[in-house]
Amino acid sequence: MAFTSSDICKIIFAIFIPPVGVFLERGCNADFCINILLTILGYIPGIIHALYIILKY
Known part of the structure; x- marks a missing residue:
């Protein structure tokens, strides 16, 4: 699976501001x-969920 530049930008946003x-x-x-x-309850679960959503779709 190849990453586009928009995917890379989304991943960067997911690391710093997951929502x-x-x-x-x-x-x-x-x-x-x-x-x-998830981000309110804990920053790390928010990041994990965001990366999951970005990489899944």
């Missing part, structure tokens, strides 16, 4: 809300 990376990939839906909740 932004998910928003860029999936928009404002349940995944975005879950990621905000």
